Amino acid sequence: MNGAESLVKTLVANGVNICFANPGTSEMHFVAALDAHPEMRCILSLFEGGVTGAADGYWRMARQPAATLLHLAPGFGNGYASVHNARKGFGAMINIVGEHADYHLKYDAPLKGDIEGVTRGVSDWLRVSQDSLSVARDGADAIRAARDGNGQIATLVLPANTAWESAEAPAGPLAPTRLHRPRPDQVAAAAEALCQPGAALFVGGAALFGDAARRAGQIASATGCRLMADLFVPRIERGEGAVAIECMQYPVMENVEILRDIRHMVLLGAGEPVAFFAYPDKPSTPAAPDTRILDLCGPRMDILWSLEALAKATGADASPPDVRPLALPELPTGPADPVKVGQAVGALLPENAIIANESITAGHPLMQGTLTARRHDVLNNPGGAIGAALPLALGAAVACPDRRVIAATGDGSAMYNVQSLWTMAREHLDVTVIVFANRGYQILRGELANVGVPSVGRNAERMFNVEDPVLDWVALAQGHGVDAVRVMDMDAFNAAFADAVARPGPFLIEVVID
């Protein structure tokens, strides 16, 4: 057995059986070892942003880390933005990054780069394997790190000779690690604070879906506090029967209003809300200055245990949570616009769908339109580096083959990792892509005004519009092996969306917004 084989066997023995990949020569022994293990599913992306973004989407739904296979510093660098987004959402992945053989590094060969420099800033755990005998242990440590702290980015750099030289045995299954928990006095103080007038329980991470969200909802019902969360949370359950969680908005001054009456804020699985950007004369944090903030359980701590403890301390067991009703919007007609598209998606969304949302200026109407749709999950982009929706949808569809995945994206954002369409086609994934084709970086017009610049001149206009030439999304999709249609009005959108979510495989709808 060589080092690469010991690593693949270690991954498989620990339940890591998906590898999103874009390999090169320095990874050929790892490729050969993957080839010898058909129980590992290897999924090719044609750009590394798709590799790492898909691993993030996979983790968010499967709650199991996938491996990635990346080619030296430039390959990881191409995937950097999606790793950044994953890390901001406390996502997990195990990046296996090939490197030149250690004795080759001194020659400064073409693909040699500052691999530690490029990986360190977005890796919670980073190691360069020193020899082939250590590779299995390094792999096991990487898996443990990825699972630790509610999800971490683990990056293992694998010099080519450590992959091809002899190894002994793979490392077996790993014991789970224990998460930090708040002290009893902190739980008691939080419980007391939540019973005060003007209290909010501000939740994140695993508290936004499933049983944990129900627990949070019970605590809110029992104490009378508001239940709140950030806007761009990595995963949140919505629609019929989902616990009613009040989400923040994008404009910081709207959030100042939303939080105006909050006097006590208990953080559980989330940090304090912050403005996406700083603006002249606007605050960085929207909570009122006299709000008392209790940091009960950080995002890396034991969120589920903390919710249970808080439920017990507030006597929430018998309190039913406030949940969303089913109230489907009417199907809109007439020319297409983001509000109507949001309503149509809300009306037609299939039960148990997953929406990977990077709709930017169309995002608010989409969230409004789907608030009381059939039950679904939404995956947002917590890191703000655009290009997330297509890879996230890809990874979510691999994790949940029985669920319909919707990728809803701005046309500007969709271009960053457009190659993910090809992987959706190759893997026959049930993804319906909605591209909001407003032919520009619409949000940046508003942001220019937000920083106090009164008008858009020639250069700014040249940086904000994506016209001349106009992107042809039907041709782009078809060129990647995905069927597509362009729609201008709601009758056409409604018909296309209803058809797309019922047919197997990927389909793209370009909805033209003037």
Ligand SMILES: Cc1ncc(C[n+]2csc(CCOP(=O)(O)OP(=O)(O)O)c2C)c(N)n1
């Ligand atoms: C990696 C990265 N590059 C650039 C940006 C800046 N940026 C934010 S939104 C945006 C344009 C988004 O355009 P689109 O997806 O078409 O949505 P729209 O604003 O038109 O609704 C850009 C360039 C970013 N957030 N991340």
